[in-house]
Amino acid sequence: MAPSILPTTHLLGLDLTVSVRQPTPLDFPISAPASPADSQVSMSTTTTTSTPATSLYAIRQTPNAGRAVFATRRIEANTLLSTANDLSINVLLRDYRKEVCAQCFFYDRGTTLPLRNSSTNLVFCSPSCQQEWLAQAGDIGVQAWTAAEKLSKGKSGEQRDGDYDMVDPHLPRPTTQDIAAAWESASSLATQIRLARAGTSPKSTRKALAAALREAVVPDVLAFCVSAILVAYQSPERWRGILDLVPDERPYHSFVDLAAFTRSYLQLLAVLPDKLLPLTTPETLITASSRDSHNSFGIRSLEDEGSEFFGYGCWGSASFFNHSCGPNVRKERVGREWRFLVDRMVEEGEELCISYLSGEERTMGSVGRRERLRGSEDPASPQYGRPQRAKLSQRRLIRVTSLGLFPGLEGRKMVPPLE
Template sequence: MSTDTTETTPPSVPIIPGIPTSPFFAVRQTPHSGRAVFATTFIPADTLVYRATDLTLSVLLREYRREVCGWCFGYEYGRDLSVVDKTVGFAFCGENCRVKWRTEGGKVAVGVQAWMAVEKLTKGRGKEDSEMVEMDLPRPRPKEIREAWEGVKARAELIRVARMGGGNTPNTEPVVRVTNQHRKAVQKAIADTISPDVMTFCVSGILFHYSHPDQFLNIDALACDYTPYHSADDLQAFTRTYLQLLAILPVPLLPHCTPEILITLSQRDSHNSFGIRSLEDDGSEFFGYGCWPSASYFNHSCGPNVEKQRVGRVWEFRTGREVEEGEELCITYLSGEERRLSRGKRMETLNRNWGFECGCERCEL
């Protein structure tokens, strides 16, 4: 996800899982901005060029759970929704969305059990760390990240042994005898501070890996941010949440709850997620975010030729003007108010949130 264009025809990208396909464009490699989307034909204005339906993980901030539908992300101007499923901590705009969430979004029975366990742990514990993380603190470097995850390895092993009954797999003969040390590790993890939104992110990703292991390559193929945690506290929230999930998730999910998977989710989501916002006010109300891997191949421009709009769980991309063959198709990563900022302020926002400096025509001019 970046900004530069090129005058020559870029080479096509080898077939990679999750790359979008369309009769209007192709994904190609560029010299300076990685993979990008280029028109393969003349495209009239207001043409629907792509629909991204591949939502892989999503986070609804806990403070908006009563107002935003857990399935279609529908919003009723701040009013509490009519259908509330207290056992899993989500509300829905109708019974149809609740059923879809339980059968699809809940990842069948084990998914519903996972969300019930999370809600049981979280409910009544107060906001604690649920506030948004401060973005201007120094980000932990790769070495610090490795050390933090290594630092919880021993505790994680104690919890795994306790949860697995001393065996390597459920219902097998104990390999290690479960002692008070193992049980105390579980109790300590459960009693620790909770970060509800971090937990939602992790559970959503774990359930996707459990239900669609073949499609996890779509996430793995995205651009990687090797410093995805906003601060040392943010990193600690993730390692702490990892231990808590080992302590409460259904046993079939434990093989999918690993540092490798959680780190991959953070590294790929960091620069590839899309905000879930109210649609009527040009994005001023931020409810959460999600990762649609195929949508991440559209690069940014401060003067975009493609407009994006979320329709329920789907992102639609339409041309905002006529586009010539060979021209790069770009969206903007900026909200409505941010689009009107000065060049310097736009650069500051893009660098802070997505880690690049914009080189689009508008910025160059």
């Protein structure tokens, strides 16, 4: 039966121009590099087609929308298709760190949660969530998050990079060459910091380390990088899941964004536990950004149509659904899991789609939705016409609101919801 591809495109009149990536085997070994990889600024760009363990659907290549999920038999309405419990890279926005449980993302309309871990500054809704988080993080995770928290808090209270928050979202996205050059230019400082950490350091290398620590911190970017490095270190299987996702070769939405990542890299090189240093590399961080960009799900409040955007995360197994504005699959977050349920009866061979939109976007007109789904308004850009996922980046959303492009939505409580 012929697959029904791009239902939304027709509904919205979108002119999507998404290139098809051929599935190829994974080429990125998970093991730590033998030596610091500061001169490697490449990312792994291959994807493979996973085989889900279900008789309900299969993932297949489509002519013009990459891989997609197709029903392999008739499925009744309200059938649970899959449960994604493989949260890997994720960020809980700093502004919400006292209000959202770091384990199950419970949120009670802005109430500060009762249990706080003093070294990481994370809060929990219950002792069991706290214990579960600690067990999953392990000693190395606690050490890494403690080090990041110290950096974010700074000696004189909270540090914020003003430029980062205020950047114009319409600035051009860095090209792949810009990205390679930025990471390359961080490499000599990185080498010095590594030498200083190894204790074989003349004064100049110790200075490099001190300089990295004096730079302004962007806590949410730092958290993204810590999370990525920990996934790469602790969960080879989940990291492979990340590698399997469709990459965005231009994941940084501005030069300020790119600089925040290279700076976070140097800062983390200066403070993370020794064991994590072999994976604290441009390759890890570029790979993480490139996969996160089109594959993250927003983590939102469960009430008020998800008006509170707490953060975002990658659930590798959930990232093969394409977007439709008339989806036949609905998604529900239950704690750290996503559940996908068929909304109406589907026939064998039908494409199973979710909506990438949420909150206010669901009630937007087609023009507004089309704008939200476009990666770029520049037809020359490879992002042009590409549907973008939720967060696409919380960083961008925060800036959009701070620039007042959504009048009345200023302030972090009113970040415009995207999914």
